[in-house]
Amino acid sequence: MADAVRIRNLRKTFRLGFIPRSREILRGIDVSVDEGQIFGYLGPNGAGKTTTIKCLLDLIHPDAGTIEILGRPASSPRSRAALGFLPENPYFYDYLTAREFLAFTADLFGLGREAKTERIARLLKLVGLERAADLPLRKYSRGMLQRAGLAQALINDPRLVVLDEPLGGMDPLGRKEIRDIIVRFKDEGRTVFFTSHILQDIEMICDRVAIIVGGRIVKEGGLRDLVSEKVLFTEVTVAGLPPQAFAGLGESVSAQGDRVLLKVYDESRVDEVVGLVHDRKGRLLSLSPRTETLEDIFVDTVTRA
Amino acid sequence: MKIGAIAGITFKEAQRDRILYLLFGFAAVGIIASRVLAVLTVGDRIKIIKDVGLASIALFGVLMAILIGTGLVYKEIDKKTIYTLLAKPLHRAEFILGKYLGLALTLLVMTAAMTVIFLAIVYAHTLKIESGLLVAVAYVFVELLLITAVAILFSSFSTPILSSLFALAFYLIGHLSWGLEAIIKKMGPGAGRTAVRGLYAVLPDLENFNFRTEVVHNLPIPPAIYLSSLLYGVCYTAFILGLAVLIFQRRDFV
Numbered sequence: 001m002a003d004a005v006r007i008r009n010l011r012k013t014f015r016l017g018f019i020p021r022s023r024e025i026l027r028g029i030d031v032s033v034d035e036g037q038i039f040g041y042l043g044p045n046g047a048g049k050t051t052t053i054k055c056l057l058d059l060i061h062p063d064a065g066t067i068e069i070l071g072r073p074a075s076s077p078r079s080r081a082a083l084g085f086l087p088e089n090p091y092f093y094d095y096l097t098a099r100e101f102l103a104f105t106a107d108l109f110g111l112g113r114e115a116k117t118e119r120i121a122r123l124l125k126l127v128g129l130e131r132a133a134d135l136p137l138r139k140y141s142r143g144m145l146q147r148a149g150l151a152q153a154l155i156n157d158p159r160l161v162v163l164d165e166p167l168g169g170m171d172p173l174g175r176k177e178i179r180d181i182i183v184r185f186k187d188e189g190r191t192v193f194f195t196s197h198i199l200q201d202i203e204m205i206c207d208r209v210a211i212i213v214g215g216r217i218v219k220e221g222g223l224r225d226l227v228s229e230k231v232l233f234t235e236v237t238v239a240g241l242p243p244q245a246f247a248g249l250g251e252s253v254s255a256q257g258d259r260v261l262l263k264v265y266d267e268s269r270v271d272e273v274v275g276l277v278h279d280r281k282g283r284l285l286s287l288s289p290r291t292e293t294l295e296d297i298f299v300d301t302v303t304r305a
Numbered sequence: 306m307k308i309g310a311i312a313g314i315t316f317k318e319a320q321r322d323r324i325l326y327l328l329f330g331f332a333a334v335g336i337i338a339s340r341v342l343a344v345l346t347v348g349d350r351i352k353i354i355k356d357v358g359l360a361s362i363a364l365f366g367v368l369m370a371i372l373i374g375t376g377l378v379y380k381e382i383d384k385k386t387i388y389t390l391l392a393k394p395l396h397r398a399e400f401i402l403g404k405y406l407g408l409a410l411t412l413l414v415m416t417a418a419m420t421v422i423f424l425a426i427v428y429a430h431t432l433k434i435e436s437g438l439l440v441a442v443a444y445v446f447v448e449l450l451l452i453t454a455v456a457i458l459f460s461s462f463s464t465p466i467l468s469s470l471f472a473l474a475f476y477l478i479g480h481l482s483w484g485l486e487a488i489i490k491k492m493g494p495g496a497g498r499t500a501v502r503g504l505y506a507v508l509p510d511l512e513n514f515n516f517r518t519e520v521v522h523n524l525p526i527p528p529a530i531y532l533s534s535l536l537y538g539v540c541y542t543a544f545i546l547g548l549a550v551l552i553f554q555r556r557d558f559v
Binding site: 014054057058059060061077078079080081083085087089090091092093095096104105107108109110149152156162 | 306307309310311313314317318321384385386387388389390391392393394395396555557558559
């Protein structure tokens with residue numbers, strides 16, 4: 001499968017401060033994203049995620065390295081003809097309505113009048129802004145702005161969608177809707193390159209992830225390859241027994257009222273805990289095995305790096 | 306098409322700027338006040354009306370170009386709207402040209418509105434429309450086009466306050482640089498004269514666009530002067546816009 005995004009040895013140094021000091025933000029990034037994939041780009045604050053995206057969009061000129069978007073060099077404006085971009089905390093012309101703003105972005109792609117009208121109506125429906133379409137953007141909440149931003153990113157029916165923190169500032173319902181839209185992109189054959197701090201969302205929808213720390217990719221791979229099915233521990237919630245009753249079986253994490261939350265690391269001892277609760281007339285409230293999550297991998301990788 | 310879209314949004318944005326209407330109000334008051342000044346003057350009253358009217362159009366037009374132009378590109382960067390725009394298949398030169406044309410269109414509308422008031426006042430006195438006045442205003446507009454390019458040039462790498470100071474300095478130097486010509490004539494041949502001549506060649510000479518005195522006093526102007534002034538304006542504006550594009554293309558939007 002062809003690469004939708006191909007970044008090789010990307011380097012960028014900024015000179016910051018009143019007395020300029022060099023700070024290397026990107027130290028040789030190599031990333032490839034296959035067409036049709038949802039690619040999650042993770043990293044702590046200041047790791048270089050947004051700088052990578054800005055290099056991808058030619059908003060920042062790299063010091064070294066090459067970037068190709070759908071086979072074209074990123075330095076050419078034509079490489080962005082089939083690309084849609086939603087920036088982090090999107091800012092738009094707040095005196096325009098969503099409909100006017102979408103018409104303006106459509107003009108930047110040279111869409112004809114009929115195609116423009118049809119696409120604007122379709123996108124407003126897709127992001128749930130039909131009723132607010134004729135309100136000025138300054139009256140929009142953050143979540144609504146994010147939706148308007150997503151709509152403008154899709155105005156050219158892009159093959160590659162780059163989303164910088166698309167789920168930030170959304171309420172749980174809005175997050176789910178945006179997540180569903182991203183998954184739909186994949187079904188439609190689009191490639192999605194996105195950054196997010198919300199690892200659960202990335203885990204839910206990404207095919208492949210890369211973790212960037214200090215300007216270097218420290219881990220990259222398919223999500224299924226990175227996250228194992230191994231059970232890390234089992235969480236057991238018990239009522240009617242004191243925490244001391246489980247000494248040696250598991251770690252008592254918290255006790256509220258007569259409830260005790262235990263972490264049992266040894267899988268073979270879970271049966272012993274259940275047996276003990278049964279014998280001493282306690283009540284077993286919940287029992288859930290906890291497998292490795294992307295968050296565990298992220299925390300572990302960032303801490304080591 | 307893309308340049309037109311950027312120009313359209315810039316025109317829309319400039320229309321919302323209150324400072325535009327404030328300056329237009331001052332210009333209108335200045336033009337209308339010329340009639341009061343004329344009443345207090347001994348001699349040819351209509352000359353005072355024409356002189357003050359044309360000066361008001363020129364001065365407030367330049368202030369509009371500088372005060373709005375210096376904020377145009379900076380605001381896009383400061384409010385981060387530029388991220389969304391440049392992520393489209395838009396060349397940075399198209400962005401700068403669109404911004405320039407949008408403001409030029411705004412200034413055209415404003416200059417036309419000021420001219421209508423001015424011509425109405427003159428008509429009330431003379432009962433005729435003089436084509437010479439339109440020529441003088443047209444060259445004021447050519448000067449505004451150059452000042453707009455300068456404002457956008459500074460706006461592409463500096464803050465609005467600094468850009469305004471730089472653009473104002475450009476305007477003042479441009480109207481005083483003709484003095485160097487007099488100095489060159491008085492200097493003997495040598496390195497000093499060559500240096501001053503070089504300086505005069507580099508500095509703008511905005512007096513090239515000033516036909517106000519000739520028009521007000523009905524002095525003859527050879528057509529070649531009109532043409533050379535227009536050419537000078539077009540070339541200088543193209544040079545400044547080229548410089549703005551060059552600087553803007555090299556910028557990182559951090």
